[in-house]
Amino acid sequence: MSELILGIDLGTTNSAVGVVDSGFPILLANEDGRRITPSAVWIGQDGTIEVGAKALRRRALEPNRVVTSIKRLMGRRASEVEENFPVAVAAGGDGLPRVLGLSPEAISAEILREMKRIAEWRMGGEITKAVITVPAYFHDAQRAATKRAGELAGLEVVRILNEPTAAALAYGLDKLDDQARVAVYDLGGGTFDLSILEMQDGVFQVLATHGDTRLGGDDLDALILAHVVERAGLGEIDATARIRLMAEAERVKLALSESEQTVFRVPFYDGSRSVEAAITREELEKLAAPWIAKTLRLCRQALADAVLKPEDLSAVVIVGGSTRMPAVRRAVAELFGREPDISQHPDEAIALGATIQGGVLGGALRQVILLDVTPLSLGIETFGGLMNVLIPRNTTIPCKAGEMFTNAADGQAAMRVRVLQGEREMAKDNWELGNFDVPFAPSPKGQARVGVQFKIDENGILEALARDVATGIDTVIRIESAAVNVDDAAVETMVSESVEHAFSDMAERVFTEAKMKAEELLPAVEAVLDQGLAEDAEREEIESAATAVRNALAGGAANPLKAAVQRLDIATEALAARLVEQAMDAALDRQLSAK
């Protein structure tokens, strides 16, 4: 039974929660029907708390009791807090910041508690575990603070996940090969970062990350407002009016992602004055150009840190609401020399990735590790044109196997290694993937020693290595992907042919092996008989057996040849033993006389 683990994107501006339900990662909508909840917390005078859109709505009346962007304070000391933080920040006795008397963890915990509540309400049961995302640049104290916030919200934080990694998971980039590199361009409301990830042993590693924790869509809203204030000559604006005008600036910005022009319109923004100004996408893009250029500079820095060029990347992913702007997409495409992948919802990709990670950890999504196997046997050709299998078919990769080979002829000074693939007994019926020559010192037959090893790595690349044992010199060839990536139909043909020809193939192997033995035995037998060492009866049987072998060789049938060779072997056994004995006696005599 799998266990429900929430995936939570705890964002600076917005947060989202998801869970794997019936095998599918889904994000869960709040009561407003929205899968994105503002990361805003209203802390009432009496300690009552509201989170999300409800909290934001209180801003008009109690701007100082609505906390946003609390993520910026996580794991920081009060002395490190930026000046223009949206609400007043005090220092606690421990030097850590307090907002309306609460620690940043306690406020983040309220957002997480809300995420937990939405999930439990949607799923109809208690859920106590979560994966929570953090920016890749978060240091230990910031990660620890995030974990503590989860615990305060009643969650066991089973994993703190880097946001770019979560985005890459959502885009399915974990299916890329090892060493694949991905850039994640994340431009949200308040922050920007560019991370370069590399897949290593099935896990994303952050190679480089560069960003600006004060660069986001909010800045563009402020630029739009400044532009309108100047053009319409609005003059002084108080804090409450500013909130209303900023909201309109954002609306205008969003509208210009869809259409070419719109009107900035806020009636009675300060109770008496109104504003109405037309604005085009072109004007917005002019305002946005330096803002976009800043993100591109950070991208170049990250690439330089990772010592990579844009063309070294396998994919560029964009996340964060601000990447919906056409001008941002164009700039990213131009810098990286490729269209960014926009298949995922930019606001939801991180939460979705966290959800997928939660699903994997909880067992609801099986992490499918596809263990590749060799579709066909791999081997080399040996004496007599036989296939010598080193790695049988269906062996799980990575794998390696080897064997020792020797020379077939006297004085031979090189050996050709033919790398073969297939199920047939004879080399000629299999496919040759490659070949190479292994030189060695000329030596008598059977004296040279060449070790041949096949190694297939996780990418299916076959490396065939031959080592001359006497010198230790290696000869290596690499055969890319042919060892594993074989067309299914071709594999089927090869296997069915091997079944079809099983009997004749086997007979051919038996015949070849017997023939090699016969070719070795016959000249040796003739030489011995010439020495006249055999007794008459013995000689007769040996000659008759040798004739039978010659006839069987000419006959070309496997089993008669095998039987004839065996008979010749037996007929010469006693003689061979005597020869060995005599040779030993002679050697002993030589030793004794030498003394």
Ligand code: AMP
């Ligand atoms: P995030 O922090 O990822 O939720 O991104 C929020 C930021 O994205 C805010 O500044 C939004 O104004 C901005 N945003 C959302 N949708 C769009 C859009 N269609 N065009 C431009 N900016 C957008």
